[in-house]
Structure formats: C-alpha cells, structure tokens
Amino acid sequence: MVRRAADPPHRILYGVIELHRLTKRYGDALAVDDLSFKVGPGHVTGFLGPNGAGKSTTLRLILGLDAPASGQALINGRPYTSLSRPMHEVGALLDAHAVHGGRSAYNHLLCLARTNDIGAARVTEVLEQVGLAGVGRKRVGGFSLGMKQRLGIAAALLGDPGVLMFDEPVNGLDPDGVRWIRGLMRSLAAEGRTILLSSHLTSEMALTAERIVIIGRGKLVAEAAVAELTAAYPSLEDAYMALTASSVQFGAAR
Amino acid sequence: MNAVVNVLASEWIKLRSVRSTYLIVVLGVSAVLLGYALAVMAAGMYDDAPPQQRLSARIADLEEVVVIVPQLCMGILGTQAITSEYATGLIRTSLTIVPRRWPILAAKSTVVGALGLITGATAVFGTYAVTRLVLDDRFSGAYTGAFADRLPLLIAISVSVPVFALLGLGLGALLRSSAGAIAIIVGLVYVIPMIIGNIPEPWSERLGSVMIGALPREITGDTITTSVYGSLLPPAAAAAVLASYAALPLLATTLLMRRRNA
Numbered sequence: 001m002v003r004r005a006a007d008p009p010h011r012i013l014y015g016v017i018e019l020h021r022l023t024k025r026y027g028d029a030l031a032v033d034d035l036s037f038k039v040g041p042g043h044v045t046g047f048l049g050p051n052g053a054g055k056s057t058t059l060r061l062i063l064g065l066d067a068p069a070s071g072q073a074l075i076n077g078r079p080y081t082s083l084s085r086p087m088h089e090v091g092a093l094l095d096a097h098a099v100h101g102g103r104s105a106y107n108h109l110l111c112l113a114r115t116n117d118i119g120a121a122r123v124t125e126v127l128e129q130v131g132l133a134g135v136g137r138k139r140v141g142g143f144s145l146g147m148k149q150r151l152g153i154a155a156a157l158l159g160d161p162g163v164l165m166f167d168e169p170v171n172g173l174d175p176d177g178v179r180w181i182r183g184l185m186r187s188l189a190a191e192g193r194t195i196l197l198s199s200h201l202t203s204e205m206a207l208t209a210e211r212i213v214i215i216g217r218g219k220l221v222a223e224a225a226v227a228e229l230t231a232a233y234p235s236l237e238d239a240y241m242a243l244t245a246s247s248v249q250f251g252a253a254r
Numbered sequence: 255m256n257a258v259v260n261v262l263a264s265e266w267i268k269l270r271s272v273r274s275t276y277l278i279v280v281l282g283v284s285a286v287l288l289g290y291a292l293a294v295m296a297a298g299m300y301d302d303a304p305p306q307q308r309l310s311a312r313i314a315d316l317e318e319v320v321v322i323v324p325q326l327c328m329g330i331l332g333t334q335a336i337t338s339e340y341a342t343g344l345i346r347t348s349l350t351i352v353p354r355r356w357p358i359l360a361a362k363s364t365v366v367g368a369l370g371l372i373t374g375a376t377a378v379f380g381t382y383a384v385t386r387l388v389l390d391d392r393f394s395g396a397y398t399g400a401f402a403d404r405l406p407l408l409i410a411i412s413v414s415v416p417v418f419a420l421l422g423l424g425l426g427a428l429l430r431s432s433a434g435a436i437a438i439i440v441g442l443v444y445v446i447p448m449i450i451g452n453i454p455e456p457w458s459e460r461l462g463s464v465m466i467g468a469l470p471r472e473i474t475g476d477t478i479t480t481s482v483y484g485s486l487l488p489p490a491a492a493a494a495v496l497a498s499y500a501a502l503p504l505l506a507t508t509l510l511m512r513r514r515n516a
Contacts, residue, residue, distance in 0.1 A: 081353040098343030107271035114264035
C-alpha cells in the first residue's frame with residue numbers, strides 16, 4: 001500500500017519519540033548515560049554511533065524491552081509499555097534474524113498481526129509493499145539476509161504506525177534493495193511519519209536522513225540537521241569521524 | 255479480554271505453522287502402536303503359557319506404560335513453544351508487540367495445554383481400546399471390566415500429559431534453554447524415579463508418592479502395591495501436587511518476566 005501524495009491521510013500520523021535523561025546500566029557498565037533527545041515527524045532521523053555506543057540498547061529501552069535505571073523514554077508522551085495495541089503506534093525492526101526458520105513469511109507476519117487485532121488482508125498488503133508477495137508462502141529459513149530485512153520491515157509496517165524505528169535495515173541488501181529502502185524511508189517520512197534509522201553507513205545516512213543524532217559511550221555527542229553538519233565539515237562521514245573520535249571504544253588507531 | 259483472545263489466536267497460528275508440531279503430536283499418539291505391540295506380545299505369551307500359570311498371570315496397565323511417550327513428546331512441545339523464540343530472538347518481537355507480557359504465557363499455556371490434553375487422551379484411550387480388543391478376557395479378565403470403572407484412571411493418566419506440556423513451557427521460559435528444560439523433564443520421568451526406587455524406606459515411598467507417575471493412581475484412589483512409585487497421598491493432595499507441577503514454574507516465570515530484561 002503506497003499512499004500517494006494526493007491521497008488525504010486517513011488519520012493523523014504525527015508522532016514523537018522523546019528521551020529524558022535515559023540511563024541504563026549493565027552491572028557497573030553504563031550502556032546509556034543520561035541520554036536526552038527528541039525525534040520529530042515528517043523526516044528521517046539518523047541514529048549514529050560507534051560499535052558499542054548504546055544505539056541498540058537505546059532502541060530496546062524505547063520499546064520497553066529493557067527497564068531503564070533512571071529517566072524515561074516516551075512515545076507520543078506515553079511510556080511504550082502503557083500502549084495496549086502498540087503496533088498501531090510504533091513499528092520496529094531490531095533484528096532481521098529474529099524469525100522462526102520453519103514458518104512461512106505469511107504465517108510469521110500473521111501471528112504478529114493477530115496480537116494487535118490486524119487482519120490477514122493487511123499481511124498480504126505489506127508483503128506486496130516490501131516485494132515479498134511471491135515468496136510469502138515460502139519458509140523463512142531459506143531467505144537471504146536481504147529478504148529477512150524486507151520481512152522485518154513488513155512486520156514494522158503491519159499496524160500502519162506513525163512512529164518507525166529501524167536498526168541497521170540496510171545490512172545484507174543488494175544495491176537494488178538499498179535504493180528501495182532509501183525510497184521507502186523517504187516516502188514514509190513524507191507521509192508525516194516519525195522515523196528513527198540506526199546505521200553505521202554515513203554515506204547512506206547523508207542520502208536519507210534530514211536530521212542526525214550521534215551517540216558515543218552512551219552519551220549524546222551531537223544532535224543536528226544533516227545540512228548543518230555537511231556545512232561545517234567536508235562530508236557527513238568527516239563530521240561523524242571528528243565528533244566520535246573521543247568515544248570510539250573498539251577500533252584500530254586512526 | 256479481547257487482547258487475550260487476540261494473543262491466543264496468534265499463539266495458535268505459531269503452533270500450527272511449524273512442521274515440528276505435527277511431527278511431535280503424531281509421535282505422541284503413536285504410543286497407541288506401542289500399546290498394541292505390547293498387548294499382542296502379552297497375549298502370545300499368555301496363550302503359550304500352561305493353564306496353571308495363566309491363572310496367576312497379571313499384566314501391567316498398558317496405558318500407564320505407554321503414556322511416557324506422549325508425556326515426553328508434549329514436554330518437548332511445551333519447551334519448544336518458548337525456547338524456540340529465545341533461540342531465534344523472536345521473543346523480543348513477541349514481547350514488544352504485547353508489552354504486558356503475561357498474555358503471551360497465558361496464551362501459550364492454553365494452546366500447548368489443549369494440544370497436550372488431546373494428544374494424551376488420544377494415546378491413553380486409544381491404547382485402552384486396542385489392548386481391550388487384543389487381550390479379550392486373558393489375564394483373568396484384566397481388560398474386560400466395565401469401561402466406567404476404568405474411566406477415572408484413564409482420565410487422570412490423560413491429564414498428566416498436558417501437565418508435562420505446561421511443565422515444559424514453564425521450565426523453558428525460566429531457563430530460556432531447551433537443553434536444560436528437556437533434561438529436567440527426562441530426569442523427572444526416568445532418572446529421579448529410578449533413584450527414589452533405590453533409596454531406603456520410608457523415603458522411597460514418601461518421595462515416590464509425589465512423582466508424576468504416581469499421581470494418577472493416587473488421584474483415583476486406585477493404588478496397587480506393585481507400583482514402582484509410592485501411594486501415600488490422598489486423592490485431593492495428589493491432584494494438588496499434579497497441578498503444582500504444571501503451575502509453579504509458570505507462575506514463577508510470569509512474576510520474573512515482568513521485570514527481566516528481554
């Protein structure tokens with residue numbers, strides 16, 4: 001279901017993700033350290049940071065999978081865990097491998113959809129939207145990583161949510177898939193959705209995102225428009241390298 | 255309430271959409287074939303025995319013997335219902351889309367419990383039917399008694415099967431690993447009763463009385479002295495112990511699940 005610009009939106013998609021002094025510890029280690037930022041609707045917000053910076057942990061905290069030590073993450077002003085049918089408000093892709101290989105793509109999506117009162121027709125619709133309609137009845141075990149990414153994106157879209165979060169969705173996609181996902185992210189944002197896109201690929205971010213949040217060692221490093229960063233530095237990659245230089249934990253000397 | 259029904263529908267789709275479910279149900283029901291084979295063997299031995307020996311010949315209740323097969327199968331089904339989600343990471347998606355979490359366990363309990371009961375009853379009543387057909391009035395009419403007299407025991411043995419399914423689910427959710435959960439289940443069926451059978455009285459009888467294998471007979475009050483288990487519990491207490499095997503791990507994991515990081 002691709003909504004054309006001329007179609008009036010059938011409901012208001014306006015959504016906001018807000019983090020207020022979010023902190024998460026694992027033992028003595030601070031995975032997320034007093035992190036505050038806000039993600040607004042209508043554009044793609046890129047979420048960047050070195051390995052181990054706390055990006056995935058932050059997404060898990062927003063989704064209520066982990067409990068924060070202090071602070072809070074709010075979606076449209078409410079904690080995620082208070083949502084009764086969350087798929088209609090938030091869609092998330094955390095790990096494309098998180099599927100049962102013995103189940104068909106269609107059945108995988110159907111069992112997710114049913115929990116939030118979403119019908120089988122919508123499952124068929126999102127399978128078409130991500131280009132998996134032809135393999136919907138095939139078992140997921142035989143899918144490539146790129147196909148699993150598409151399936152994960154389909155799952156996130158099931159509830160037609162206003163807020164979408166994707167963790168490294170470009171991994172494993174072929175050039176055609178990368179271009180497709182870039183277009184999809186932009187069109188979803190153009191529909192007024194709020195999109196948080198975590199990735200290591202700064203060049204891809206430069207093409208897709210309008211705003212950037214960079215974290216390092218669990219702390220906020222920068223929150224800015226891509227245009228501001230590319231004006232101050234030769235490229236987004238250079239900006240990223242300069243800003244995260246002090247917070248890289250796992251890397252070769254540079 | 256509606257939310258719980260939705261999760262129930264989802265869990266039923268999960269169960270029926272993987273091949274291993276069908277395999278394990280067929281394997282569980284195949285206990286009837288084992289029962290049939292044992293009955294044919296017993297009938298042959300009985301017919302070959304001299305008349306004097308026939309008079310004193312006894313036969314074990316074959317439903318009780320073969321029920322170990324659906325018990326183990328459904329224990330594995332229950333375990334897999336949750337550990338396969340932990341192994342693949344699907345559990346994070348499941349918990350994300352149902353943030354209250356407990357409806358997932360409640361729904362899984364319902365579907366694996368129901369499938370366990372159907373599988374168990376099919377295996378137990380099927381074994382009774384074929385054994386009765388094969389044995390006829392052999393073994394002093396062990397299998398020619400009124401069906402109604404036998405019914406309570408058959409029901410109690412059948413119910414032990416979904417108990418294994420729920421025990422597997424609870425242990426799987428607690429340990430998040432199928433290896434650990436299945437090891438405990440196999441231990442409960444085979445290893446621990448064997449150990450208990452060899453410890454000194456009165457502990458052998460006492461501990462034997464709370465083994466799952468002992469409970470159906472204690473529930474129906476239909477105890478026999480030749481049992482490898484004990485028979486100390488009155489029916490109500492035995493029923494409570496059987497329910498505890500199913501409920502305690504599930505309750506523990508429901509309480510833990512609320513706070514555990516996924």
